[in-house]
Amino acid sequence: MSQSADLVTSSSVLQDRHSILKFTDVIKKYSSERGSIVALNGISLDVKEGEFLTIVGPSGCGKSTLLNILVGLETPSAGAVVLDGANTVDRKAVGYVMQNDNLYPWRTLRENVEFPLELRNIPAAERRRISARYLEKVHLADFADAYPYELSGGMRQRGNIIRALCFSPRILVMDEPFGPLDAQTRLLLQNLLLGLWAEEKKTVLFITHDLHEAIALGDRLVVLTARPGRIKSSHPIDIPRPRNIRHLHENAAYRALLSKVGDELAEEIQVQAGVH
Numbered sequence: 001m002s003q004s005a006d007l008v009t010s011s012s013v014l015q016d017r018h019s020i021l022k023f024t025d026v027i028k029k030y031s032s033e034r035g036s037i038v039a040l041n042g043i044s045l046d047v048k049e050g051e052f053l054t055i056v057g058p059s060g061c062g063k064s065t066l067l068n069i070l071v072g073l074e075t076p077s078a079g080a081v082v083l084d085g086a087n088t089v090d091r092k093a094v095g096y097v098m099q100n101d102n103l104y105p106w107r108t109l110r111e112n113v114e115f116p117l118e119l120r121n122i123p124a125a126e127r128r129r130i131s132a133r134y135l136e137k138v139h140l141a142d143f144a145d146a147y148p149y150e151l152s153g154g155m156r157q158r159g160n161i162i163r164a165l166c167f168s169p170r171i172l173v174m175d176e177p178f179g180p181l182d183a184q185t186r187l188l189l190q191n192l193l194l195g196l197w198a199e200e201k202k203t204v205l206f207i208t209h210d211l212h213e214a215i216a217l218g219d220r221l222v223v224l225t226a227r228p229g230r231i232k233s234s235h236p237i238d239i240p241r242p243r244n245i246r247h248l249h250e251n252a253a254y255r256a257l258l259s260k261v262g263d264e265l266a267e268e269i270q271v272q273a274g275v276h
Ligand SMILES: Nc1ncnc2c1ncn2[C@@H]1O[C@H](COP(=O)(O)OP(=O)(O)OP(=O)(O)O)[C@@H](O)[C@H]1O
Pocket: 030, 031, 032, 037, 039, 057, 058, 059, 060, 061, 062, 063, 064, 065, 066, 099, 227
């Protein structure tokens, strides 16, 4: 399949791709002195190689938990996660942009970006070459030697993203990466991410509260229920690429999906409100 075909088509292309990641009946219970909580209750999900999958669901429904299980920070209480046919997920194969910006304050931006490369024993000259290339891509070359406190929120987030990408992970996992940013910076980073994705062809799992963002970026959108999180629905996003995010409201498929999934999400948020 040619690169240009990949860029202009979307979920229909994925039908021919093989599955890279599979969650089967994943359950997660947390226990504490205050009792136990079921965060996830039977998640089964199949992700295709190269797919950009977006996930929405009410706050507290288990989205971060799902990603933490995938990267091995949490273990499932039951069920399995299989990456590339292996029952234990190789964490080295996953780049994780966490919900909170977590650059190390004592390292410069360049040293932060190079951190995963150090962990993989990449020689210094090669690390420098790779970090320079990625810093350039996200227009941060001039800030390579700055410390995180000297950067804006949007700059730190760009650093976070390239740190998760620079070691060529098979899968990029992002947990509300643009949450705290203003609308203009968010749009900039959304476009940047789509550009990087089109270049690198990664499989992406992207969590967001923002339904517009979920539809604008994804090939497929999965909606989770209020806690305990289950899969409520899954929607292919058949909007041609490249997408003009700022003008998506002019696209009928976008508006239809926004309305449909907006209703589904509102239902779940109501359920949740009843619970508390
Ligand atoms: N380490 C933990 N110990 C105990 N309970 C936890 C732990 N981590 C998460 N939980 C609980 O699991 C549930 C799901 O949490 P999670 O962080 O996955 O939600 P979320 O969907 O990511 O929410 P948000 O959209 O607000 O980020 C919550 O009720 C939370 O209190």
